[in-house]
Amino acid sequence: MSYYVTMGRTPPHPEVSQFDLQQVLEALVDPVRRSIVTQLDSAGEDIKCGDFDMPVTKSTATHHFKVLREAGLIRQYYVGTARMNALRRAEMDEAFPGLLDALTTPARQPA
């Protein structure tokens, strides 16, 4: 367990300047992934992969986290064997003002 090894397990994260609207929308259009974002937003704190409420297997969950991470929506880091997930709120707001607000705010009319 060295610092180097830990870094080697840190996946790549895009910078704000690299955020792409198309990619972000493709990430958010999936209900499971949108639920992940919503849970992170309402929790207000980082959540480990295994602690989300999700109707899919672990391998599928890994896929969803990867899509969210590569779009810039979440930041992932390890704590022991657990992978923590943090919502990149401020950075998303900087790139796409109002977008996350519109999606995390409960809708007015719809059922």
Next chain:
Amino acid sequence: MSYYVTMGRTPPHPEVSQFDLQQVLEALVDPVRRSIVTQLDSAGEDIKCGDFDMPVTKSTATHHFKVLREAGLIRQYYVGTARMNALRRAEMDEAFPGLLDALTTPARQPA
């Protein structure tokens, strides 16, 4: 050419109370459809199907308009042989405040 016939050609439109976020996002995730919405928004007036700048054939365009209409994003009506398209801005804002703003406002950071 009677009033009845004209009505018979009017396609069904959902009411605001029936708008569904999932459906709206699925409509807006497609670049061609998002471009349609953007063009309507910046034009500020109704546009006929044939007057949009689109990289697809007519039959594909028909499909895209249908998806947008069924999601509640546009309202369609006939004027002669031309089918006009109106952005349902106010109704969308009522159902999902800030969503269209976030998508029609040019992004800050991204390329």
Next chain:
DNA sequence: GCAAAAGTACGATCGCTGTCAAACTTCGAC
């Protein structure tokens, strides 16, 4: 060291959707 826990990687399905071409319908103009 070893086993268990937590995720990841890889292949394989499988359904959905964006696309087109071709045939058809509707309306307006002449």
Next chain:
DNA sequence: GTCGAAGTTTGACAGCGATCGTACTTTTGC
């Protein structure tokens, strides 16, 4: 009425992406 313009409908096709199971890796705790 005939013709052209404008869209629609239908069927086919291709590619993508969500899903799962299985095998693998990494770390912690004993």
